[in-house]
Amino acid sequence: MFKKPKKLRKISRKLEQKTPHLLRGMKDILPEEQKYWSFILEKGEKLVQAYGFEKIDPPILEETSLFRRAIGEETDIVEKEMFTFRDQGGEEITLRPEMTASIARAYIEHGMINRPQPLKFYSFGPVFRYGRPQAGRFRQFHQFNLEILGAKNPVIDAQIILISSLFFQEIGLEISIQINSLGCLTCRQNYKKTLLSFYRDKKNFVCSSCQGRLIKNPLRLLDCKEKNCQRLMYEVPQIVDFLCEDCKTHFIKVLEFLDDLEVPYNLNPCLVRGLDYYNRTVFEIWPVGLEEVLISPQISLGGGGRYDQLIEILGGQETAACGVGFGLERIILEMKRMGIIVPEKEKPEVFLAQLGEQAKKKALRVFEDLRKKKIKVAENFSKDSLRAQLEMANKLGTKFSLILGQKEALDNTILIRDMENGAQETIDFDKTILEIKKRLKEKEKAREINL
Numbered sequence: 001m002f003k004k005p006k007k008l009r010k011i012s013r014k015l016e017q018k019t020p021h022l023l024r025g026m027k028d029i030l031p032e033e034q035k036y037w038s039f040i041l042e043k044g045e046k047l048v049q050a051y052g053f054e055k056i057d058p059p060i061l062e063e064t065s066l067f068r069r070a071i072g073e074e075t076d077i078v079e080k081e082m083f084t085f086r087d088q089g090g091e092e093i094t095l096r097p098e099m100t101a102s103i104a105r106a107y108i109e110h111g112m113i114n115r116p117q118p119l120k121f122y123s124f125g126p127v128f129r130y131g132r133p134q135a136g137r138f139r140q141f142h143q144f145n146l147e148i149l150g151a152k153n154p155v156i157d158a159q160i161i162l163i164s165s166l167f168f169q170e171i172g173l174e175i176s177i178q179i180n181s182l183g184c185l186t187c188r189q190n191y192k193k194t195l196l197s198f199y200r201d202k203k204n205f206v207c208s209s210c211q212g213r214l215i216k217n218p219l220r221l222l223d224c225k226e227k228n229c230q231r232l233m234y235e236v237p238q239i240v241d242f243l244c245e246d247c248k249t250h251f252i253k254v255l256e257f258l259d260d261l262e263v264p265y266n267l268n269p270c271l272v273r274g275l276d277y278y279n280r281t282v283f284e285i286w287p288v289g290l291e292e293v294l295i296s297p298q299i300s301l302g303g304g305g306r307y308d309q310l311i312e313i314l315g316g317q318e319t320a321a322c323g324v325g326f327g328l329e330r331i332i333l334e335m336k337r338m339g340i341i342v343p344e345k346e347k348p349e350v351f352l353a354q355l356g357e358q359a360k361k362k363a364l365r366v367f368e369d370l371r372k373k374k375i376k377v378a379e380n381f382s383k384d385s386l387r388a389q390l391e392m393a394n395k396l397g398t399k400f401s402l403i404l405g406q407k408e409a410l411d412n413t414i415l416i417r418d419m420e421n422g423a424q425e426t427i428d429f430d431k432t433i434l435e436i437k438k439r440l441k442e443k444e445k446a447r448e449i450n451l
Helices: 006-017 031-050 064-071 076-081 100-109 154-171 185-205 208-216 218-223 227-235 245-260 328-337 357-372 386-396 406-411 429-450
Strands: 061-063 083-086 092-095 119-128 140-149 175-181 279-287 302-306 321-327 350-354 377-379 400-404 413-418 424-428
Touching (some): 031 328, 064 092, 064 100, 100 140, 100 321, 140 328, 154 279, 154 321, 185 218, 185 227, 321 328, 400 406, 400 429, 424 429
Parallel strands (some): 350 400
Antiparallel strands (some): 083 092, 119 140, 302 321
16 A cells, blocks of 8 residues: 655645635624624515515525526636536536526426416525635625516516615615616527627727627627726617517516606616526616716626526426525625614623522523523623623623522522612512513613603
8 A cells, every 4th residue: 555755644744733714715704793694684584575575495506407507508607606516426516606596496396387476485595606706705605585486577577676675775775776678589689690790890809708708698798897898888789779679668667667666777788697597677786876887897786687588498387587686795895884883682681690509500590581581681601700790791781680699599599780880689589580570670761761
């Protein structure tokens, strides 16, 4: 058997002993960050549930072919960004780069076409794309998605955009809605010919990726983020001028609904989105201040549109659909930039301090009694110093501390300490819940009078 040289064995051991570190493009969501996530999800779920959306949780791993068929072989996502590998059984699988394809697959697989249509779903979870990490976009990031399946009426497009607008109002962010129409397959075929003609004598001025797109997928030229390519987009013929009568009528009705709902928007003729399954209405949510820019910025907070052919492409029956996805990391980054204050979680009202082995055992039971009675209580049972525990109670801003020492444990009593004025009183242990509730009510009454 081959044996590593001694020097290599030492290097190998050193590498094994190296402290593990975060992978590039990944992020730990630390406790101090969680308030943003809870705030956004609480606001989002409350809003979409009022509109009749039900939660669906597709798996993180799917067959690679699902995304190739759904998103498009020539897209940047499929060509460059998917985390794809073979499992132990030799099957090619992929960490989902987006949610919609998985939900479309679930719709087909579970025979949802037989349910009363349309179906409204929302989902939240991580998605994965391999790329250069940038502000608000990691290789694992999180999306909050809405999908309406089984409805072709343009009112659905308008409703999805309305809910998107309301979502950002709820979290306090000013946004700009950019909207366009990609038309149907026939519209796009006619437009592609004009696009190729426009770029024919300009191909030396576009990036190498776009030179490839000219041959493979010309519409993706409008999705390029390179500055030189974006400058040309101001001169590109507009796709809305190539819409057939049905697509034009659909788009006009979407805009009329938005006007009636008083949802502001900007027509953006260069907006195409980065996935091939979109048709007709497409839109993006931009941070406020970018409204005058025609081309897509590096950072959008969300986006979506109609995808009427997707379920059929995946083997299901023809099913009209529309959806949107919001990127939570980018939203949180924008909230911080705009100085939006997120409510802190509710502070504990009572701190339970203990001193000595017998008191610790009794305090464990008291904590459970308080919790069951919905009294917000904090503790630090690992500390034996009463001073350290009361310092913690002060930092937490609790109204009262309950103190159990060895003497109180033996006498079946407990100390109640008012953390505001330092007054304390010994009471019967069995009256703890009753007494603490009474004193908390008195504190609340006094606060209301002072207000």
